[in-house]
Amino acid sequence: MAGDALAGKREDGTMTNGYPQGNGGYYSPNMGFCPQPGPTPGWPGYYIPAPPPTPAQVEKKSIRSCGNAVGLTILLYTAVSLLVAGGSYLLIWFLPLSSASSEIAEQVITMVTYLASFILPFGICIALQKMPVRVALPLRRFNGRITLMAIPLSLGVSVAASYLVAMLGALFSTVGVEATAPDFALPTDPAAVVLYVLNVAVLPAFVEEFAFRGVILQSLRRFGDAFAVGVSALLFGLMHMNLVQAPYAILLGLLFGYLTVRTGSLWTAILLHFLNNSISVAFQMLAGGASVPVQEAVNGAYTILCLLLGVLGLLLFLSREKKIWFFRPAGTALSAGRRFAYFFTAAGMIVALIQILLFVVTTLRWVG
Numbered sequence: 001m002a003g004d005a006l007a008g009k010r011e012d013g014t015m016t017n018g019y020p021q022g023n024g025g026y027y028s029p030n031m032g033f034c035p036q037p038g039p040t041p042g043w044p045g046y047y048i049p050a051p052p053p054t055p056a057q058v059e060k061k062s063i064r065s066c067g068n069a070v071g072l073t074i075l076l077y078t079a080v081s082l083l084v085a086g087g088s089y090l091l092i093w094f095l096p097l098s099s100a101s102s103e104i105a106e107q108v109i110t111m112v113t114y115l116a117s118f119i120l121p122f123g124i125c126i127a128l129q130k131m132p133v134r135v136a137l138p139l140r141r142f143n144g145r146i147t148l149m150a151i152p153l154s155l156g157v158s159v160a161a162s163y164l165v166a167m168l169g170a171l172f173s174t175v176g177v178e179a180t181a182p183d184f185a186l187p188t189d190p191a192a193v194v195l196y197v198l199n200v201a202v203l204p205a206f207v208e209e210f211a212f213r214g215v216i217l218q219s220l221r222r223f224g225d226a227f228a229v230g231v232s233a234l235l236f237g238l239m240h241m242n243l244v245q246a247p248y249a250i251l252l253g254l255l256f257g258y259l260t261v262r263t264g265s266l267w268t269a270i271l272l273h274f275l276n277n278s279i280s281v282a283f284q285m286l287a288g289g290a291s292v293p294v295q296e297a298v299n300g301a302y303t304i305l306c307l308l309l310g311v312l313g314l315l316l317f318l319s320r321e322k323k324i325w326f327f328r329p330a331g332t333a334l335s336a337g338r339r340f341a342y343f344f345t346a347a348g349m350i351v352a353l354i355q356i357l358l359f360v361v362t363t364l365r366w367v368g
Contacts, residue, residue, distance in 0.1 A: 055333035059223070060342050063334075066219055067346025069128045073215075074239065074352035076121035085113040103187040107195035114199065118207045122215045129219050136215045140265035147268045149317045150259055154272045156310010157255050158279075159303055161248040168247060178365040181244035186284055201281050205274035212236045212253065213260040213269050220343075221261075224330030227339050229257035241359040252276065262326060 053061075088109040092102075126136050172179055184200065187193050212232050220228035233253030237246040256269035287295055318324065332339065343349065 059333050063339055063342040064346045067343040068348035069125055070216060071348030071352035073121045073125040077117050080120055081113055081117040084116045103189045103192035107192050107199060110199050118211050122211045125215055131219060136218055138265050142267045143263040146263055149313055150268060152309035152313030154255060155306040157251055158276055159306040161251040164247050165244060176367055178367045179243035180363050180365055181242045186288055197281055201274060201277040204277055205270050209266050209270045209273055213256055213266055217257055223332055223339055225261050225327035232257050238356050241356055242363040
């Protein structure tokens with residue numbers, strides 16, 4: 001055959017097939033002459049290279065890698081929380097403390113556990129994905145104009161989310177299931193109250209925004225802004241590990257993620273997160289010192305006010321912002337559905353989701 005007529009032998013006895021070898025490249029029966037290094041050293045005969053991966057295969061591998069890193073982070077979060085909290089409470093068990101000192105000690109343990117369980121795992125996540133800190137923590141200049149418009153909008157979203165939670169609760173009750181959430185008692189000691197406010201209102205605003213709108217959202221933006229905002233919001237809700245707070249957190253997470261991408265900074269989301277949690281603490285204090293009729297009147301007035309402010313904020317945002325949907329095009333080889341599927345079916349993420357599901361089940365109560 002023609003190919004055989006051209007074929008010859010090198011001094012080492014391997015076939016040349018009539019094409020230049022060595023530094024010039026190598027011959028592949030399927031691809032012809034390839035201007036790349038020749039056969040694998042020590043392996044005589046033809047060298048057929050594996051075809052280069054397609055863009056879709058490269059992206060799938062990258063998404064799976066990111067899913068594994070985030071899944072491992074969630075697992076580490078749980079492990080660190082249990083170890084630090086368990087060790088701290090075990091230590092206090094052997095210390096004779098007064099009632100006031102006990103309340104302060106409990107808040108200190110909560111603070112240490114909370115900081116350790118977020119900073120350590122999410123710091124490791126940054127290292128695993130080789131993210132520069134300035135990318136993981138976008139802290140550009142504070143955008144006051146957008147933040148002022150976002151404040152009434154966030155109040156409206158929080159009230160809408162509360163209605164969604166109530167509707168889901170009613171739906172669960174029809175099948176004899178009651179979803180519960182952790183009940184944090186307000187301390188009585190003044191120093192413990194200050195620590196409680198720090199733990200519930202201040203620290204989460206910084207730490208959770210660092211974790212979800214920082215590390216997770218920014219690591220996923222290479223697969224599309226909309227994808228990153230959606231996944232980070234969903235994980236934000238799931239990490240609350242109960243069906244009462246999860247829907248609420250997902251809706252607010254979508255808003256916070258949108259504003260983070262829009263402003264290029266975490267500051268707006270941090271401020272809105274702090275405002276939302278501070279209002280929750282204020283209502284908790286009101287519940288402890290006001291009669292039921294007063295509480296109901298304040299709740300009703302607050303709900304109406306927030307809904308009106310939410311509509312006003314939305315109209316203001318639509319009128320002042322020329323471009324609402326400013327997300328960068330995904331520029332990916334995979335559809336949105338495949339990106340979600342590959343991320344949430346990564347081995348590490350599957351294990352993390354199973355763990356979350358187990359925690360959620362423990363918060364459900366069978367009634368009636």
